Amino acid sequence: MPLSAKLNTLPIIDIAPFLQSGNQEARETTAKAIHQACLDYGFFYLKIDSYVDPSEPEELTRLAREFFASPQEEKDKIALKNQDNARGYARLKENVTNGKADNHEGIDFYRPVSNPDKTRPLWGENQWPSIPEFREKYDIWIDKMKALGMIVMEAMSMGLGMTQNEWLDLKASVNDSFWVMRIIGYPPLPNDHDGFSCGAHKDYGCLTLLYTDPTKGALQVFLQGASDESSQSTRDDLPEEQGSEKGIWINANPIPGCVVCNIGEMWEIWTKGLYKSTLHRVVHRSSNYRVSIPFFFEPNFDALVEPLPAALRILQQDTATITEDIQRGKSYDPVVYGNFLMNKVGNNFDTGKGKYD
Ligand SMILES: O=C(O)CCC(=O)C(=O)O
Numbered sequence: 058m059p060l061s062a063k064l065n066t067l068p069i070i071d072i073a074p075f076l077q078s079g080n081q082e083a084r085e086t087t088a089k090a091i092h093q094a095c096l097d098y099g100f101f102y103l104k105i106d107s108y109v110d111p112s113e114p115e116e117l118t119r120l121a122r123e124f125f126a127s128p129q130e131e132k133d134k135i136a137l138k139n140q141d142n143a144r145g146y147a148r149l150k151e152n153v154t155n156g157k158a159d160n161h162e163g164i165d166f167y168r169p170v171s172n173p174d175k176t177r178p179l180w181g182e183n184q185w186p187s188i189p190e191f192r193e194k195y196d197i198w199i200d201k202m203k204a205l206g207m208i209v210m211e212a213m214s215m216g217l218g219m220t221q222n223e224w225l226d227l228k229a230s231v232n233d234s235f236w237v238m239r240i241i242g243y244p245p246l247p248n249d250h251d252g253f254s255c256g257a258h259k260d261y262g263c264l265t266l267l268y269t270d271p272t273k274g275a276l277q278v279f280l281q282g283a284s285d286e287s288s289q290s291t292r293d294d295l296p297e298e299q300g301s302e303k304g305i306w307i308n309a310n311p312i313p314g315c316v317v318c319n320i321g322e323m324w325e326i327w328t329k330g331l332y333k334s335t336l337h338r339v340v341h342r343s344s345n346y347r348v349s350i351p352f353f354f355e356p357n358f359d360a361l362v363e364p365l366p367a368a369l370r371i372l373q374q375d376t377a378t379i380t381e382d383i384q385r386g387k388s389y390d391p392v393v394y395g396n397f398l399m400n401k402v403g404n405n406f407d408t409g410k411g412k413y414d
């Protein structure tokens with residue numbers, strides 16, 4: 058679909074039909090819808106109320122609020138610096154995106170490693186708040202999101218027309234996901250803050266499954282090249298450091314029973330740019346304290362991420378889908394996920410760049 062034909066709202070895709078193992082037609086239809094959403098937006102709402110009871114993530118945001126409302130010295134007890142500088146709590150404005158402080162605080166968790174060593178980047182231990190049931194409830198969520206990530210990956214493999222063996226190969230590179238979970242707290246963004254609640258960025262990994270509280274008008278998604286026909290959207294340019302492409306920022310307001318799902322840069326490599334990782338940001342100006350819980354379903358630490366034969370077949374068959382980036386010569390070089398991640402995190406330590414840069 059040409060960019061101009063895109064609607065200024067993100068599609069809603071129910072995962073329920075894909076979970077009907079005996080109904081191949083229903084599974085194919087869901088897989089096709091996800092494929093189209095990845096071509097057009099890199100973002101979609103995934104309706105998951107058949108998979109997880111909506112009261113579960115509501116309880117998680119309650120626990121998160123309890124933590125963020127506790128005294129600063131209590132929160133600092135699980136500070137990032139106690140561990141590997143990646144796992145733990147970051148204070149309000151500690152993270153920087155595009156050179157500007159983000160108006161949020163948060164706790165980051167990564168897949169546990171077998172021989173933790175906090176002197177090695179990423180190789181420390183997760184730090185949990187001491188609030189009763191916090192860890193137990195979040196551990197259940199992590200397991201569910203890991204399984205959901207794998208379900209969406211399978212649907213994407215079908216959407217791309219992968220053979221069963223091709224899917225098994227891809228599955229082997231994500232079946233021990235080096236996942237990340239963030240619990241983010243956003244106070245209202247002051248008018249005079251030089252920056253955003255969370256600055257514009259692309260997610261760098263594989264799939265993001267984002268649960269947020271019901272706050273509207275906070276998460277915004279950049280539709281590159283789209284025109285401004287909706288009164289809800291604002292015409293804007295990209296931040297200077299990301300080029301000067303025109304487009305619009307649309308609100309991705311939460312929908313009950315759904316998570317927002319978006320694809321990260323690993324999918325750009327797997328598909329040689331056929332699927333785009335899309336810029337997004339958070340601008341939370343309402344008066345409440347907003348909580349979001351992104352779960353990043355990532356490849357295995359040692360996974361080699363390289364263009365998939367199924368994506369190359371599509372690109373060869375249909376020259377109309379050859380993206381501008383390929384025409385511009387962007388190479389989508391293969392990466393080993395763990396090296397890519399270490400480079401990113403290492404950069405953050407050395408240069409003071411933030412985790413979203
Ligand atoms: O809080 C949100 O809605 C989005 C957060 C986000 O984009 C991220 O953590 O990568």
Ligand SMILES: [Fe+2]
Pocket residue numbers: 258259260337
């Ligand atoms: Fe993000």
